[in-house]
Amino acid sequence: MRFLFPISTLSLPVLSLSLLLYCSIVVDAFVSLKSPAPGTAAGTTRTTKAASKSRSRLYYDIQRDPQPSDNVWAILSNTEKWISQTLADAQKGKKENPLSRxxxxxxxxxxKDPAMILANIFRKxxxxxxxxxxxxxxxEELIDEKGExxxxxxxxxxxxxxxIPANEELIQDFKVFDALIEAINQARRNARDYVTDHSLERLDEQLYGDAxxxxxxxxxxxxxHLHPKYGYKTPEQELKDLKEEGDNDGDIDLNLQEYKKQRIIARRSPYPSVVIEVLAMAPPTYTAPSPTGPVSPKSIDGTNIEGKIAGGKDNDMKIDAEFVNQLEALFSRSSLDDKSNKDGDFYESIGSHIETFSAVTPLMVAQNWIDTNDPLFNATKCAFTVSDATYVDEGYEFVFTNLGMQTSQFIVGDVQAGAQKRQYLxxxxxxxxxxTSLEKFTIQAGKMIRTLPLVGDKVDVSCLHPxxxxxxxxxxxxxxxxxxxE
Structure with a gap:
């Protein structure tokens, strides 16, 4: 469901701010950047005096009853105004609006669940x-339709x-939030080396010409990431910086210090936030270089066969045992061994168009193997979940979503009797x-779990693989x- 809200003129030209209530957990707000008429908000008429008094105020009309208990509208409003003001300060003296493009x-x-927060970050x-x-x-479809x-x-x-305004540990402790985001980025960097099923499918398509x-x-x-306490240092870090300044013989670059200070202040947002930017661009076109090396000569067998074929008159060429041997060497196939069977060819042609289905699912295979080989398996305290994810970000989202489903009953410390202490994904x-790729994926997932407040020391991650x-x-x-x- 999408809601549109009228807003007044901001310090940066903004036409409309629409808020999308995605679910009870996530609320999205989209900004469209165009300038309204002077002194007029979208869909409303104001006097010049009234508009000047409310120049930096956002108006929201939720248009539903009862009103939500959380204050997400004010949170989004404060964040949007802070970003707009920060960008405006950085563009002083420039005519171009930093948000126009x-x-x-x-x-x-x-x-509030740290595991669900992590899962939703990977979902985004x-x-x-x-x-x-x-x-x-x-x-690419437009190119095929209209042409280059x-x-x-x-x-x-x-x-x-x-x-992310609801988790108190992430709000109060910048070190925890910074470690979490750094672990996410490190896991995403390591994912470049994984051998995924999707990459193998693409490779097969390129090899067989189906791409x-x-x-x-x-x-x-x-x-x-942004944080209200971004750049705050511990006493140990401040002492280390003082020692480094002393080692520089007292030479201090004031311009460099001011630049670093402003860069840190520019990332101190009202609430902990994660900034995700996507860039999609066409790959550069490379022109194949002209061949400079010598051309490899034809093989002796190929030359002899072509000579015999070309030397015949009216396709009347001599076929002897030597010619047949050369054909066998070229095509790795015997022309004298004929094992074809009319009935066999008939049934093979029928079978090639019949798809076979198996009633045995991967879940059943995994359950049977785990029941036989895993000594820690207990049917009353274990759970199985299935996923068809092929991308790494989908895999992390699936893992942390399942982790968040069990977090509430284990964080409190009062574990119920029917709690599922072991989950098989x-x-x-x-x-x-x-x-090797799955083992590295598991290691990175464990590192991210250890950065989560109240969860890191209560979960172990391992994997099974053929x-x-x-x-x-x-x-x-x-x-x-x-x-x-336990």
Whole structure:
């Protein structure tokens, strides 16, 4: 459901701010950047005096009853005004509006559960990647429809600000929030080396010519963070900085210090926030270089065969045993061994068009293997969840969503009798061809969990894989295990 709200003229030209209530957890706000008529807000008429008094005030009309208990509208309003003012201060003396070519959206993450917050951050990263990929596909379809002469590929750049105002630990302790975002970025950087099922499918399409003529667009997603206490240092860090200044023989660059100070202040937002920016651009066109080296000569067998074929008159050429041997060497196929069978060919042609379905699912395979080989398996205290994720960001979202589903009953300390202390996440299409990639994925997931407040020391993460180096962990299907400690 989308709500449109009239707003007055801001210090930066803004036409409308629409808020999208995504669900009970997430609220999105989208900003469209155009200038309204002077002294007139969108859909309202004001006098010049009244407009000047409320120049920096946002008006929201939720248009539903009862009113929400949370204050997400004020949170989004404060964040939007702070960003606008910060950009305006940075553009003093310049005529160009810093937001005139930007599309910015605001998301209020009202969840208090740190695991769910982490899962929703990866969900936003996934959606940004999908947006960039869909933009590239749309541009290629327009090129196919209109041609290169009538349409030029456009670059997509969008920014989304995810505001996290509900978790007190993340608000009060910048060190915790900074460690969490750094762990996320480190996990995303390491994901470049993973052998995913999607990348293998793309490689097969390129090898067998099924990829088509469309070029793969360059889609990059950047993730940065803002915080009310951004840049605050511990006493140990301040002492270290003083020692470094003393080692520089007292030489202090005042301009450099002022630049660093302003850069830190520019990232001190009213609430902890994550800034996600997606950039989708067409890959550069490379011209193949002209061949400079010598051309390799033809093989002797190929030359002899071509000579015999060309030397014949009216396709009347001599076929002997030597010619047949040369054909066998070229095509690795015997022309004298005829094992064809009319009945066999008939049934093979029918079977090639029949699809086979198996009643055995990956979940059943994993459950049977775990029941037999996992000594910690207990049917009354274990849970199984299945996912068909192939991308790394989808995998992280799935893992932390399942973690958040169990967080509430384990954080309090009063674990119920029926609590599921061991979770098996069956991911049959996720890193199924590389046990090393799944092991690295599990290690990075564990590092991010250890940065979460109240959760880090209560969960262990491990994995099972068909190619695992430990034969006791060679499950036929990739599985990630979340084990809650007693």
């Amino acid at each position: 930007k599309e910015v959206s605001y998301v209020c993450e009202t969840s 990263v996934k959606e940004a990647r999908q947006l960039g990929e869909s933009h590239g596909q749309d541009q 002469e009538k349409h030029q590929r456009s670059t997509l750049r969008q920014t989304q600000v995810v505001v 088509g003529d469309d070029r793969d667009w360059v889609v990059s997603v950047n993730c940065a 069956v991911m049959s299409h996720f890193l199924s061809s590389s046990a 190619e695992h180096v430990d034969k006791d962990k060679r499950c036929p299907v990739p599985v990630i295990i979340l084990q809650w400690k």
